Amino acid sequence: MSFIPNTPEDRARMLAAIGVPSVADLFTDVPAEHRFPSLDLPAPAAEQDALRELDALAARNTECAHAPCFLGAGAYHHFIPSVVDFVLSRSEFSTAYTPYQPEISQGTLQAIFEYQSMIARLTGMEVSNASHYDGATAAAEAVVMALNVAQRQRRRVVLSAGVHPQYRAVVRTYLQGMGLDLCGDETDRSLEDLGGLCDDSTACVVVQSPDFFGRIVPPDSLARLAQSVHACGALLVVAANPVPLGVLVPPGEAGADVVVGEGQGLGIAPSFGGPYLGYFAFRRENVRKSSGRIAGETVDRAGTRGYVFTLSTREQHIRREKATSNICTNQSLLALGAAVYMTCLGPRGLRRVAELCWHKAHYAAARIASIPGYAVEECEFFHEFAMKCPVPVDVANKRLHERFGIIGGYNLAADYPDRKNTMLVCCTEMNSRAEIDFFTDALKEVGRA
Amino acid sequence: MEYRVDEKVRYAKTHEWVRIEGAEAVIGISDHAQDKLSDVVFVELPAVGATLVAGNSCMVIESVKAAEEVFAPVTGIVTGRNEKLDKNPELVNKDPFGEGWLLRVKLSKPAEAEGLMDPGAYRKFMETV
Amino acid sequence: MPEPLIFEKSRPGREGATVPACDVPETAIPPALCRSRLDLPELAEGDIVRHYVRLSHMNYSVDTGLYPLGSCTMKYNPKVNEVAARMAGFSQLHPLQDPATVQGALELLHRLQGMIGEIGGFEAVSLQPSAGAHGELTGILVMRAYHLSRGEPQRTRILVPDSAHGTNPATTSMAGLEVIEIPSDSRGNVDLIELRAHLDDRVAGLMLTNPNTLGLFDEHLLEVTRLVHDAGGLVYGDGANFNALLGVAKPGQMGIDIMHFNLHKTFSTPHGGGGPGSGAVGASAELAEFLPGPVVARVEEAGNARYEWRVPLQSIGRMKSFHGNFGVLVRAYTYIRMLGPEGLRAVAENAVLNANYLQARLKDVYPIPHGDRTCMHEFVAQGSFSAAPGIRALDVSKRLIDLGFHPPTNYFPLIVHEALMIEPTETESIETLDSFVQAMRTIAREAVESPELLRDAPHSSPVKRLDEVKAAKELKVTAGET
DSSP: TOOOOHHHHHHHHHHHHHHHHHHGGGTSOOOGSSSOOOOOOOOOOOOHEEEEEHHHHTBOOOOOSSSSSSSOTTOOOOOHHHHHHHHOOHHHHHTTTOSGGGGGBBBHHHHHHHHHHHHHHHOOOOOEEEEEHHHHHHHHHHHHHHHHHHTTTOOEEEEEEEEEEEHHHHHHTTTSSSSOEEEEOOOOOOOOHHHHOOOOOOOEEEEESSSSTBBBBOOOHHHHHHHHHHHOEEEEEEEEEEEGGGGGOOOOGGGOOOEEEEEGGGOOGGGGSSOOOOEEEOOGGGGGOSSSSEEEEEEEETOOOOEOOOOOOOOOOHHGGGSSOOOOOHHHHHHHHHHHHHHHHHHHHHHHHHHHHHHHHHHHHHHHHTTTEEOOOOOOOOOOOOOEESSSHHHHHHHHHHOOBOOOOOEETTTOOTTTEEEEEEOOOOOOHHHHHHHHHHHHHOOOO | OOOOOOOHHHHHOSSSEEEETTTEEEEEEEEHHHHHHHHEEEEOOTTOEEEETTEEEEOOOOOOEEEEEEEEEEEEEEEEGGGGHHHHHHHTHOOOOTTOEEEEEEEGGGGGGGGOOHHHHHHHHHHHH | OOOOGGGGGGGTTOOOOOOOOOSSSOOOOOOBOOSSOOOOOOOOOHHHHHHHHHHHBBBOOOSSSSSOOTTTTTOOOOOHHHHHHOHHHHHTTTSSGGGGHHHHHHEEEEEEHHHHHHHHHHHHOOOOSSSSHHHHHEEEEEEEHHHHHOOOOOOOOOEEEEEOTTTHHHHHEEEEEEEEEBBBOOOOBOOOOHHHHHHHHEEEEEEEEEHHHHHHTTTTHHHHHHHHTTTTOOEEEEEEGGTTTTTTTGGGGGOEEEEEEOOOTTTOOOOOOOOOOOOOEEEOTTTTTGGSSOOOEEEETTTTTEEEEEOTOOOOOOSSSTSSSSHHHHHHHHHHHHHHHHHHHHHHHHHHHHHHHHHHHHHHSSOOOTTTSSSSEEEEEEOOTTTTTOOOHHHHHHHHHHOOOOOOEEEEEESSSTEEEEOOOOTTTTTHHHHHHHHHHHHHEEEEEEHHHHOOOOOSSOOOEEEEEHHHSSOOTTOOOO
């Protein structure tokens, strides 16, 4: 039997020690009429058959390693250095549990401490936690933290329409039981207008940079927003894709109180949406209101430096109904992967990857601008931009795939009904010049009625 | 386990103590309470001017393995807080009736303290817990 | 040997990965947008590898030895799962691709939805939640939405047994509902008298872990669920302990209306040092349309099956971005495929057999409060000895480390003093179980004869007992902080 060592002899010995005649006798507490139901599932498959079947399922998918991909919108196709998977494949990391016994979990704990430190530096913040499930839930937890900082006395949360639609959806799901006033994202408001919605009943204002449309929020604009948000006694939460932070001014330097985002771009494959990595960085003064695991430094009885999870009294296993969050299992292995990625690239490598994304996207935009029927929206973008098409985006993407084998960009009308025929195009360091030229040439073709 | 019982204070059932000093009182937690908490790592004291209502939670004391609410034993306004606990929260463990005091309060209802247990009654009470 | 922090091994000018040159004309990046510095480590690739390999040597893991953490189900993680999850046709899929281009992935998800539904006895399944606690929040929000849809907004209370995992009350608070704690009776079941006393039209539901955290199957399960339903409430199942029930019973048939499964426990996906997990949620027909969306639907078109995304009609909304932890889901699918119905049942049978074997062989040296009952896949012993009053569960645990084992779960459930929750799982051989028994018996003897061995333990680990008080008081959570 798969993975089970017990032989009939082993079982007989154990039954004798327990003092029951058969294994079935161990289940007498299960109501008889419900005991041992039949399971309508396929018969067991040997490893080679299971893999053959999975291979067939995998083969029916178009994937980014073998099809030019210009799709971003919150998940990105980046290069992953081979060291990352090498480290994640070490079963001492992957088959360990949450470090409840820190003395024999220093590998995980030190790696998490290092990850926290790198995220803090990348975002310009003081402290980071050990991870949330993804960028969207990290954003929701940031809002919950802001509500807790305000002692649950403030009822308004201001959201920018530029924040990823799925993040805003998750924030709304998480907060549905709390009777709050979530506003601001009915239309695409300027930062000034969002700041204007902030009053003394506001817990936080949430913005994103680069935003969902790829637009960068300049640091001085963000700083001005931070000032008006702080003047109301509220917190500024900024969602930020970490890859652009290789070159861009981090939100922490512009006055953000909490910086969250999707860490997938830091060495995690697109994986059809998960497992990903929600990073969560914040001001040290708010640490006791934060959620998620936090690794801290200490010493052992011999004075040797070591690491433990700390401030556990915030968490569910101690604080139960008064915990800052219910989170237990998070995304630890992916945090390790992100730390390995950031170390492999280093500051210069991260900067170069970010610059490549910028240059490639701007090159693509310049080429597209000269294609009749297409227009690139004017703005300061990082590596994604909104492109007006002569045909609906669904039609363009179907043609791009069927005729050219290209994975096209995101259909913005799916979330913003007034953005008809507008595709969000993304370029990363993985798109070669030849691929970009191929894509822009294909656009000419697919744009015909 | 023999817990210290200070003779000069009165006790609430939730193990807080009150030492009356005229129209004011000093508040802390008992030896029994600090022992149950084990090593205190953080005390978040309410600000001067904050209102305390007898029986209501007024703050939380955190150790590594627990976060216990402190219930105000009397009603009043906070006039002083033990600033030493910011850097030395362990004073609550070391000297719960002395250096580990928490708050100084101006009493709104001075007679309230009479409803609390005297040291003898508290000793008996601890036996039942 | 302590391993320096990666920042301490950094040297200016060193580089790890190589980045290609730019093959397109460059566009200037406005300097006002650019950061002036980025303090990340600079190491050559070989040094990076050594750092992480050395860190890995300081970790105990399932692949090292027995990891009997109660309610965590630290079973062997099959390596075939890793091969499956890494196939480019799975790992290189962008979540927002047109469904027509990812039919293989959608079919896998659809099959997995069906498999989990079949295994648990549920009509509908959402694979979106990322962890058990995430599944719990999903379930409680579904319950709340259900009652609101039926014009019962006054149902704001969730009954939670006192043996419940901390995530249960924390989840209830997050959902904006009130926790009412229900005691256990002397045999470890939900106390029926207390349950009845608290059931009224303010109750949204009961959160039930069955088997519970004492490792016991509730002797009145059908009565419990019936009582809750009669009072108009729903029953949420916390599936953390489902390893005892695979092929043994279907919770959906026994009165559980909505339940999460921990795929990283029951279904063999690795724990990763704290995730990623997956908390798939199964729901009855009545609750199906409240599940988070999207789910995968199968459409028959001209004799062909096509898979597409569908948002349930009264969905509580999204619980996370995209579709769930797909990489984890591929692993769970592979496991279920390999085991089949016979294999799944064998998992539960052997998990329960192994736990009862340990209980039988330890009950004469460790107090086991409910040792008179048959346990399921785990049991709770007490790490205390009348002949050694100064020794606590913590000391027993730390000494186990010296004897080569990961300790059991400590101090949980809260209702047992000095609790040691022991779950061997089905993937342990009888030899391993016997060595564990030997070690535990040795420690029981040492507790009386040489207690300092326990109090000073662990001696053989990479670090000795760590000062958690210092870590909390002198908070240092970022390298380079003063």
